[in-house]
Amino acid sequence: MADSTRSLLIGVAGGTGSGKTLLTTTLVARYAHIGVCIIDQDSYYHDQSHLSPEERTKVNFDQASAIDHPLLFDHLQRLIAGQAIRKPRYDFATHSRQAESDPVYPMPLIILEGLFTLWDPKCRSLMDLKVYVESDADIRFIRRLRRDTLERGRTVESVVVQYLTTVRPMHKLYVEPTRTYADIVVDNSDRLDAAVSIVERGIREFRPVLAPGDEDAVKG
Numbered sequence: 001m002a003d004s005t006r007s008l009l010i011g012v013a014g015g016t017g018s019g020k021t022l023l024t025t026t027l028v029a030r031y032a033h034i035g036v037c038i039i040d041q042d043s044y045y046h047d048q049s050h051l052s053p054e055e056r057t058k059v060n061f062d063q064a065s066a067i068d069h070p071l072l073f074d075h076l077q078r079l080i081a082g083q084a085i086r087k088p089r090y091d092f093a094t095h096s097r098q099a100e101s102d103p104v105y106p107m108p109l110i111i112l113e114g115l116f117t118l119w120d121p122k123c124r125s126l127m128d129l130k131v132y133v134e135s136d137a138d139i140r141f142i143r144r145l146r147r148d149t150l151e152r153g154r155t156v157e158s159v160v161v162q163y164l165t166t167v168r169p170m171h172k173l174y175v176e177p178t179r180t181y182a183d184i185v186v187d188n189s190d191r192l193d194a195a196v197s198i199v200e201r202g203i204r205e206f207r208p209v210l211a212p213g214d215e216d217a218v219k220g
Helices: 020-030 069-080 121-125 137-150 156-181 193-206 215-219
Strands: 008-014 036-040 085-091 096-104 109-113 129-134 184-187
Touching: 008 020, 008 069, 008 156, 008 193, 020 036, 020 109, 020 129, 020 193, 036 069, 069 085, 069 109, 069 121, 129 156, 129 193, 137 156, 184 193
Parallel strands: 008 109, 008 129, 036 109, 129 184
Antiparallel strands: 085 096
16 A cells, blocks of 8 residues: 655656656646655756767767666655755756756655656656656657757757757657556647646546645646
8 A cells, every 4th residue: 555645756758849847847836735846857967077078969868878867766765755855957058967956855746757757667666656748759859949949059950960860769769668667648749738637637546635736826
């Protein structure tokens, strides 16, 4: 029987641009009255500061080994045990960890979100609910293109080259196969409402007391 007093850990996985982050932030708004903390897997990329700038550009950041899974596992364990952690800050412009880190405090609901959320068996073993978000490939690429050019200062050409060279093949090799581990698979090609409702039902089935709140009240 599940311990109803400990934090509930939800893993949200899916390909680039599938809508993982949007689903996660929507769930945070819906459950803010309970207390939610987010662990974005992107913060756990290995530090590449020991490499030259040229060598860093050759690192394949779209394979599962690019993530520091042991540190991530340790941090998830600590949060579940009720301990605060210091989450790394990753600089995507320099491919290195910053000196500063961010405190994250344990909450009744913990959400881990990222490409390889369901890849590592040890991290996966800690999850109470595993969610895989999928979307049409062309929609995912457009979303990634917008994000990388607007938020990460990338050029269109560099995004396209990376997508064709590593993102797409690594998705098929590392990300898509993790779909089989999911308890819930949702499609986010169009509207998010249906996906959110499906995940909320999954949460209620596992922990009935975790009812979503009034999102408008949370925003206001």
